[in-house]
Amino acid sequence: MLTLTVLSGLLLATIAIGTAAAIVAWRERPEPGAVPLVALLVGQCWWSIFLVFDLEATSLAAKVLWANVRWIGVVVIPVAWVLFSLEYTGRDRYVQPQYVVLLSLVPLVTVALALVDSPLLYADSRLVYEHGVPLLSRTPGPWFWVITVYTYLLGVLGTIPLLELIRTNSLPFRGQSAALLVGIFAPWVSNALFLAGLIPVSGLDPTPIAFSISGLACLGALTRFQLFGTSPSPNPRARRLLFERMPDGAVVTDGHGNVVDINGTAADILGTSAEDALGNPLRAVVPDDSLALTEDSVPAQRPFRSAHSERLYDVTVTPITDVRDRTIGHVVTFHDISEHVRQQQRHEVLNRVFRHNIRTETNVISSYAELLAGEESRDAADEITGSAARIEDLANQAREIIEIFEQGRQSIEPVSLESLLDDGIESVRKEYPAARIDCEPVPEEIAVAGVLDPVFENLVENGIEHNPDPNPLVHVEIETDGDWVRVRVVDHGPGIDADERLTLERGTETPLEHGSGLGLWLVKWGTEIAGGTVTFESNEPTGSIVTVEVPVLSRSDSPRDESAAPST
């Protein structure tokens, strides 16, 4: 009798917790999964309530009646579990009326068989007495095993999507799914023990008692882990949306090279449609070898010219691997590089203009100025020659900037800082032999981006060139903390105009607010391409201090090659 009292107490706790959890879940409608969760909890309560009625009844007929009605709740649980799992994890496209009806067919047959007390469900029902308490003991019929297997099958199906969430990085989702899985495993284990005959009390299925754990887990998930407040349901649709609407083309192939997914952009690039491409070999969509899939386990890049859009693409073929690192398919992405290539072509033309044409023209101007120079026109000729030289300098700087941009696009190659500074200083010394250039010793092992070569040379040259002193002085200081190196170029010239500094910091020029040339822009852009920053300060009493701070590169750093596309 004591056992019965304890059992009833546990069942009442199950009903109370389950009902409370169902009411809390009911409030969360129309959040995905809320309605199936309510159905699941109601099913659990139904099962428990009718077990109470069964235990309270004394006659065989009454016990059989309540046990049969109990089946309504029993069969609701697995169907609701699967629907909840699908909706909650964003697979709601499977939660359509036709699928729900299909899922409910076996349960409906079971309820019908239970309500007519069919021998297909239970071959025999009798009373057994445990410590004087009458309990219903039933012999399962063939359909009992059908619904049992079906219930367990749905239980597994509903568990799979939630197991995926356990591995996510999101703590709330992990907590939610763990609570829900505990909630479903507890009654599952109890029922399995009962079916295996491991429960010592004959005729007593303890599954409803374990529902108290389910109810607590659901309440915990709802209140502690905000089950419907933070939901992963948008994720699958978001991934799909991203795949469909990404500006790059993307094709997914299986291990046999057949197209299993393709977005609209890729279909346009390949001049096909999703309907035509899906299920067919990629080779059939693109007959030549330009998209041939390899067995390499690292992503491969190659150019691809679309015959349908006349544009050039950078194609990346990335292998998809399983848990054993076996290649099970590929993702082929198409990145439009037509604009990049056009830009490259423009740079080449500009480079040629600055390198040859302007130099040739300024040479011609200087030569003719010399020819025309007489005693009285000497000053005018010198002015013309000086202007032509400045034009040539400007052209050289423009060409250097274009080269910096090209280097930045192609690779960041580590070069010894010592050699960069030595080369730059040597070059300036040749041009200005009267200048004094002091440079602190540079640790040999420090390497920086090779793109900084013209940066340092320009800074040292600026410090000398603009200083009216016949023996101008520039001091170069080096400071490093291992990861970053700061190169400080200190001069004693007139300094950098405050407006020009502001323009450089702002990064853009206007017709009214602009710099005096290209030199400082070259310094700024070159430093930024090297991954660093440049700051300008005033020196006391005169001059400027320009600090270039850039990351120290490892010698083993391989050049970053971003230009797989050919120049066309």
Next chain:
Amino acid sequence: MSASTERARNALVYSSAYLSLIAMAEVLIVSALLSLPLTPAAIVVGLVVFAVYANDRIADAETDAVSNPGQAAFVKRHRGVLYVLAAGAYGLAVALSALGGPVALAITLLPGTLWICYATDWIPGDGAYVHRLKDLFLVNTIVVALAWAVTLTFLPLAFADGALTPSTAVVFAYFFLRVFTNTEIPNVRDVEGDRAIGVLTIPVVFGVDRTRRILLGIDCCTSGLVVLAVHIDYLTPVAGLALLAGVGYSLGITSLIGRVENDRLLAKAAECEYLVAFVVLLCAVLIA
């Protein structure tokens, strides 16, 4: 009043906890009127009343902000806890009612089910808008009166496995009429708010003066019913006296409708009618 006492008073009044105490007193009255043994029915009804009214206050927190700002503020501040407490209370009530058998369970589920129909647009709208029963004239009050009269009368009966008798019908009719009156009295206070949101109540349709006369008429009918029931031996004279004391108290309250400033206090006073009947009944039993 100290801050802690003030908080306790607010929790008791605004959360509807005091209503559950009154409801428990009503079940004890029913048990005495029908000579039923004490069962968990009183606790079940108390829990259900708390759950339903707490939910009702949560659902109406926005509209109550005009007519009852203190209660609305309390409910908004403790919305989450109040909802979980209400859900737990209803869950416990359902669990306890399972001990009373299927009929007790069904009766316990009735107020919750009717509340869903009464207070929420719970049917998903696919173009066809389904009105809350709360918005329909007279249906709203009848649904409330019916739900509570059934619960109060038949739940103790179901727990005690009692038989249906003419006395049961009298008790049911009495509670139906009392709950009807007590549901309309607070509507006098809410007349502006109800009119604004389109809820049709007797004060909204007939005005305050005619409402007072209608409710006084219902009180008189209730008194007649009690006198008749005592006369034909469906109720004991002691029980009749207790019920008449409650109705007499109600007549006094009803006659003040539209004549006092504090409508909110009037509504609270009306809800205490059953306490008057309970005290009189208790005194009578003790004296006897």
